[in-house]
Amino acid sequence: MTASKIAYVIDFDGTVTEVDITSTMARHFGKEHYIKCSAAYKRGEFGMKEWLARMSAFLPPDPAELMEFARLRAALRPGAKEFFQYARSGERPVYIASDGFGLYIEPILEMHGCREYVAGIFCNRTLPGNGRLETITPHAHESCPVCGNCKAAHVIGLQEEGYRVIYVGDGMNDRFGAAHADAVFARDRLAEICSAAGIPFQRWDDFFDLIETNAPVKNNRNRKFCNPAGEGFYKNSPL
Numbered sequence: 001m002t003a004s005k006i007a008y009v010i011d012f013d014g015t016v017t018e019v020d021i022t023s024t025m026a027r028h029f030g031k032e033h034y035i036k037c038s039a040a041y042k043r044g045e046f047g048m049k050e051w052l053a054r055m056s057a058f059l060p061p062d063p064a065e066l067m068e069f070a071r072l073r074a075a076l077r078p079g080a081k082e083f084f085q086y087a088r089s090g091e092r093p094v095y096i097a098s099d100g101f102g103l104y105i106e107p108i109l110e111m112h113g114c115r116e117y118v119a120g121i122f123c124n125r126t127l128p129g130n131g132r133l134e135t136i137t138p139h140a141h142e143s144c145p146v147c148g149n150c151k152a153a154h155v156i157g158l159q160e161e162g163y164r165v166i167y168v169g170d171g172m173n174d175r176f177g178a179a180h181a182d183a184v185f186a187r188d189r190l191a192e193i194c195s196a197a198g199i200p201f202q203r204w205d206d207f208f209d210l211i212e213t214n215a216p217v218k219n220n221r222n223r224k225f226c227n228p229a230g231e232g233f234y235k236n237s238p239l
């Protein structure tokens with residue numbers, strides 16, 4: 001990629017952090033409900049929006065308890081801070097896009113001295129309500145039933161501002177944003193999905209790989225899983 005105006009859209013759980021904190025919380029507090037709910041999600045019976053609604057019901061009502069749980073699992077993937085500094089020095093804004101519980105992202109970035117490097121955080125809000133915690137999804141598509149946070153819309157929004165967007169992620173629901181991006185760094189489940197769908201991507205392990213690969217392979221495939229400007233999720237989309 002040679003365009004001077006480049007932005008990154010980066011997943012948080014299992015990408016910026018080594019641990020997927022949302023999944024770990026849901027497993028810890030939801031126990032057998034987590035296993036059933038996540039199996040149904042992986043079978044494609046529903047998307048993250050429904051997963052979040054179901055699993056939020058099992059969280060403790062006190063956000064401070066959840067924050068302490070997150071704080072103990074908040075290690076960043078190696079090279080994260082160096083990458084944020086590298087992106088800033090190259091005038092490449094970094095945006096976090098997360099479809100998790102949301103409440104711990106900004107505190108964890110602050111804890112590691114990284115918040116100042118992030119241009120924006122698109123995430124869900126997990127808040128007290130009705131005597132328990134609820135997860136609000138302010139970035140959801142108005143009718144698409146799949147994602148809580150429409151990562152594809154964030155990618156497209158930055159492209160409409162003139163950026164070429166590099167997407168960085170690890171998980172299943174990163175496919176929606178990744179497919180629309182101009183280049184993709186993928187690991188774990190996202191790498192499997194990109195391979196299966198024929199979406200060109202750069203495999204990555206830690207953030208030093210992102211610094212070394214200044215210009216990742218271009219995503220030249222028109223293979224999308226959704227249309228944020230239209231109906232959202234393509235019911236007959238691959239995978």
Ligand SMILES: [Mg+2]
Nearest residue numbers: 011013014171
């Ligand atoms: Mg992830």
